[in-house]
Amino acid sequence: MFVLVAAVVLLTVVCLLNLALTVGVIRRLREHSSFIDTVAPVAISPPVTVEPGEKPADFAVTTEDGEPFSRDLIAAPTLIGFFSPTCAPCAELLPDFIDQAAAMPGGRGQVLAVIAAKGRESAAEYAARLSGVARVVIEEHDGTVQRAFKTENFPTVYLVDSGGTVISGGVGRGELTRAAEALAAHGR
Template sequence: MPVLITVVTLVGVLCALDLVLTFGVIKRLREHTEALSNLSGRGSLGPGEEVGTFTTATVDGETLTRDALVGDTLVGFFSPSCAPCREQLPKFVDRARQMPGGREHVLAAVVGDGAAAEHMVAELRAVARVVAERPGGGALSTAFQAVAFPAVLRVSGGDDRTPQVMDARVDLGRPLLAFGQ
């Protein structure tokens, strides 16, 4: 009988210890979830932040500077090595086709090398001014502080106003009528 009491007591202590550890793990997971959700909104400049100065060339040979960002401009950063980028690219292309002002109000950067990057450039070229950049921070990526992909932003500028980010997380599934609201 004393052995049974000892075993039951030991099992009870182990269950209590397990419960305490489980609560600790749950608390830590909540902290990580919060940290990740805060990080996911910071893949580029945030709303209200000014776009940095840049000079770059599009794949068509056009020189592009910050001053070219006039009115509402849809800006997207994609990488061929990123699965969510490949998923969002067709939605971005559809949105770009609907943009008032056409391709002059759409800017896309493909950050990567190889055939997959060339495929993305080819898809975007008809609907956007496209900049191809190597990984590690090209002029456009640096100006927008783009560090996570895909990043889709809405920028507004012109009329002696420095271009700034109006929306750092454009929802490509939302109707264009709501664009800018």
């Protein structure tokens, strides 16, 4: 009888230990899952297809202020940002982009913000926040400027020189830092 009780107690302890380990594994899997959800979109994104040293395709658009803008009208190093109101990383990057745009030597004349949205209403908040520091273009997804720069992921930031050649470009927060560094190096 004693052996039977000892076996049941031992089996109970092993089951409880197994349950505790299973709960721990499930908790870690949830942490990893949320980490992958935040990192994977950038990690799996295709590389920027307009690489430094290349020019985007020709394009011509009119900004929200009625000003023409095209690759040929870029007269000084220009910061170009692509945003979408439905993109969580865009919302996170927007304040830093606004700060960088405000620091551009030529002011808003050297900054273009392209907002990819379904209709002007959905882009209104972004346009209002950006209009003080950038010329703003609102276009549907896969619009004229996005096609010229082959932009499919958001947020994407480019720094282009006066001839329209890409100095730096890429997706995400790190690219804004690289653009600022490239601008500082370009100004030397």
